[in-house]
Amino acid sequence: MRTPFFTIVARNEQGRAGVLHTPHGDVETPAFLPVGTYGTVKAILPRDLKDLHYTMILGNTYHLYLKPGEEGIRRAGTLHRFLGWDGPILTDSGGFQVLSLSRLRKVTDEGVEFRSHINGSLHFLTPEKVIEFQQACNSDVMMPLDHPAFYPASGAEERACLLRTYEWLVRSVRSMRIPSAQALFGIVQGGFTIKHRLESSERTQKLDGHLQGYAVGGLSVGEPREQRRSLLQELVPHLPMEKPRYLMGVGTPEDIQEAVKAGVDLFDCVLPTRLGRHGAAFTSEGRLNLKQSRFSLDVSPLDPLCSCYACTTFTRSYLHHLVTSHEILACQLLTLHNLHFYRQVMKTLRERILSQSG
RNA sequence: GGGGCCGUGGUGUAGCGGUUUAACAUACUGGCCUGUCACGCCAGAGAGCGCGGGUUCAAAUCCCGUCGGCCCCG
Numbered sequence: 128m129r130t131p132f133f134t135i136v137a138r139n140e141q142g143r144a145g146v147l148h149t150p151h152g153d154v155e156t157p158a159f160l161p162v163g164t165y166g167t168v169k170a171i172l173p174r175d176l177k178d179l180h181y182t183m184i185l186g187n188t189y190h191l192y193l194k195p196g197e198e199g200i201r202r203a204g205t206l207h208r209f210l211g212w213d214g215p216i217l218t219d220s221g222g223f224q225v226l227s228l229s230r231l232r233k234v235t236d237e238g239v240e241f242r243s244h245i246n247g248s249l250h251f252l253t254p255e256k257v258i259e260f261q262q263a264c265n266s267d268v269m270m271p272l273d274h275p276a277f278y279p280a281s282g283a284e285e286r287a288c289l290l291r292t293y294e295w296l297v298r299s300v301r302s303m304r305i306p307s308a309q310a311l312f313g314i315v316q317g318g319f320t321i322k323h324r325l326e327s328s329e330r331t332q333k334l335d336g337h338l339q340g341y342a343v344g345g346l347s348v349g350e351p352r353e354q355r356r357s358l359l360q361e362l363v364p365h366l367p368m369e370k371p372r373y374l375m376g377v378g379t380p381e382d383i384q385e386a387v388k389a390g391v392d393l394f395d396c397v398l399p400t401r402l403g404r405h406g407a408a409f410t411s412e413g414r415l416n417l418k419q420s421r422f423s424l425d426v427s428p429l430d431p432l433c434s435c436y437a438c439t440t441f442t443r444s445y446l447h448h449l450v451t452s453h454e455i456l457a458c459q460l461l462t463l464h465n466l467h468f469y470r471q472v473m474k475t476l477r478e479r480i481l482s483q484s485g
Numbered sequence: 486g487g488g489g490c491c492g493u494g495g496u497g498u499a500g501c502g503g504u505u506u507a508a509c510a511u512a513c514u515g516g517c518c519u520g521u522c523a524c525g526c527c528a529g530a531g532a533g534c535g536c537g538g539g540u541u542c543a544a545a546u547c548c549c550g551u552c553g554g555c556c557c558c559g
Contacts, residue, residue: 164521185520223520231522244522270520314520347519376520397521404524405517420514450524451512458524 132310132339133371137484142387144480149215149267150308157387159473160185160395161466166210169400170458173212179470182214185395188260189221193243197263206264218266220257222273254295255302268310271299275345276318285318289327292316300337310339319350324362340371347377356385363390380472387476399465404458406450409468422447435467
């Protein structure tokens with residue numbers, strides 16, 4: 128492991144600004160990672176991601192494990208070469224799929240048994256297998272298999288999830304090849320009560336010597352926003368100061384702003400890409416649904432304050448036309464715009480932190 | 486001249502005497518989407534069944550006529 132993995136440049140009530148040092152390059156934080164589940168950030172070229180100044184992306188173990196499978200990655204050499212992306216990659220473990228594919232799976236202490244959503248074939252994911260696969264990927268940051276709680280969850284369920292997540296982390300650490308240039312993050316679970324989140328945080332930190340960062344998982348799954356906010360504000364200060372904090376799967380620009388203030392450094396979320404494909408755009412005027420007929424004759428730019436290719440080249444009228452015509456270009460342009468918007472949000476947040484430290 | 490088939494929401498179709506307050510797809514209107522099973526999901530509006538007459542307790546469904554479209558035989 129190269130040292131240091133994370134450098135904090137500035138820290139104040141606006142949040143933390145830092146740099147993540149990975150084998151595939153540096154990442155300025157706070158950072159947003161576009162989600163590339165199946166090995167592609169949908170509807171956008173890696174080249175365009177670079178042009179948007181994205182440095183790091185997220186890939187998904189569950190999906191890549193099913194297809195193309197470990198051998199498919201090994202043939203290419205690494206996940207980076209397979210994807211044609213030479214920047215840093217964080218691979219998610221598949222823990223979230225434990226939740227989202229609930230209809231198809233069974234969780235035991237040993238691991239997660241599930242049926243492929245692609246062809247129904249039976250698979251058994253264990254913490255060890257998940258690490259092995261991510262090592263085959265040579266991803267820059269590996270996430271251990273974890274067990275998020277459903278919302279709402281009983282106290283007993285919350286505790287079971289955090290204990291299992293911890294046991295799985297112990298096994299993940301044990302199974303890791305040493306030495307590795309790949310970073311491993313611990314994941315804090317424990318549902319929606321601060322008591323269980325703190326217990327999870329405490330347990331996870333017992334393995335601090337093996338962890339390069341800490342993630343908070345299992346949020347934004349239906350709990351009230353206020354509850355999430357206060358939970359984070361209370362929890363984050365208990366995580367090791369000098370290591371990066373990653374809030375998994377979150378969120379809206381507003382969620383991210385709040386979390387950055389609470390001291391979170393990394394984010395990923397499907398919203399900008401998925402909403403883009405579904406015809407919605409994040410703009411300085413709020414979220415716009417380009418499907419609405421009121422845009423059919425609107426010849427103004429999507430967001431007058433935005434400098435992205437979509438906003439400087441096309442009208443709302445044209446984008447509405449593309450969306451309602453189900454043209455692929457609609458997905459491409461709105462994805463491009465939304466990712467540009469998120470990039471600007473992150474850039475602004477970082478600059479605000481840096482300027483206050485003047 | 487003779488015979489046959491078809492006319493049902495914007496479009497394409499299903500239903501062919503009573504479980505139909507007429508169904509489905511699509512288009513239309515709106516909403517939703519937070520570690521992606523997702524060019525997805527949910528909801529709403531929209532026809533009274535070409536038209537006229539009959540039979541029947543009951544007709545989009547059966548009968549007669551008529552109009553329109555298509556096909557076959559002369």
